[in-house]
Amino acid sequence: MFYSKVMILTIVFLIFFKVHTIICSDNEALVETQSGTIKGNQFTINETTINEYLGMPYAQPPIDDKRFQKPEAVVSTASPPIEAKTFKNSCIQGLVDMGYESKYFNNTKTNQSEDCLY
Structure with missing residues (x-):
């Protein structure tokens, strides 16, 4: 479920930046946008080629x-x-007792930074 949300956000991002061309080679996918060239991953699942773009900035670092x-x-x-090609930093969060274990909340094993607008 988490990956489907990421894929939807990726598609919205690419549409927002008006993708001009897609060039694929050597398991890399390059996309030309108004913000410049973006280099992502390319892989195949069930004979379907998938281009994946992770950690794309949507604003300058705060x-x-x-x-x-x-x-x-x-x-x-x-x-x-x-x-x-990879997820970037998550935003710094205070520790909150959620009452249950979660791999998405308060995960101090992931890199956290003020530079997190991805």
């Missing part, structure tokens, strides 16, 4: 003087390609 301000759009880049 660090230093941008902390607690409105998010700013990602700056268009020509090169190098944006690496979107």
Whole structure:
């Protein structure tokens, strides 16, 4: 279920950035967008080729003087390609007793950072 939500968000992101072309080679998928080139993963499941883009930024990092301000759009880049092959940092969260174990809440084993707008 978690992966289906990620895939839906990925599709919405790609539509939002008006994907121009998709080029695939060597288990990598490259997408040209208005924000620059994005490099993701390519794999095949049941004879269906899937392009996967993880950890794509949707705003500039809210660090230093941008902390607690409105998010700013990602700056268009020509090169190098944006690496979107793995999940990035999660936002820093305070520890909350949820009353049950969860691998998604308060997981201190994942990298947490103020730079988490992915």
